[in-house]
Amino acid sequence: MGNNHLAPLPSVAYGVVLLAAAIAYWLLQRRIIAADGSESVLRHALGVDWKGKLSPVLYLAGIGATLVDARLGQALYALVALLWLIPDRRIEHELEH
Structure with missing residues (x-):
């Protein structure tokens, strides 16, 4: 976002x-x-995939919130990034079995 x-x-x-x-991540999953x-x-390993479904919703909320206060929107973008820092062992666990 620069200056x-x-x-x-x-x-x-940025939110868009x-x-x-x-959306590209979701489409890639569906194609695989x-x-x-x-x-x-992969389908079995992903299961519910709550992070994959929650992320676009939070991005849309962030885009809307940015129109009210840019800090709020950026906080939602950061929240999604923090969610994805949590290791997801579903695929690794599925491949072991």
Whole structure:
């Protein structure tokens, strides 16, 4: 966001880029699962995938919140980043079995 730390438009644009990345991640998962078929190891490993579903929702909320206060929107973007710092061992655990 450069020199426009709390300007709403760059913060909204950043949120849109983050949302696009989350959608691309979801699409990639769906394509891999479709290619593997109904018995996909990835599908079984992902299960509910709460982080994958919650992230786009928080990005949308962040985009909306940025229009009210840029700091609030940026805090939501940071929250998603912190969620993804938590190690996710589902795929590793599934491959061991």
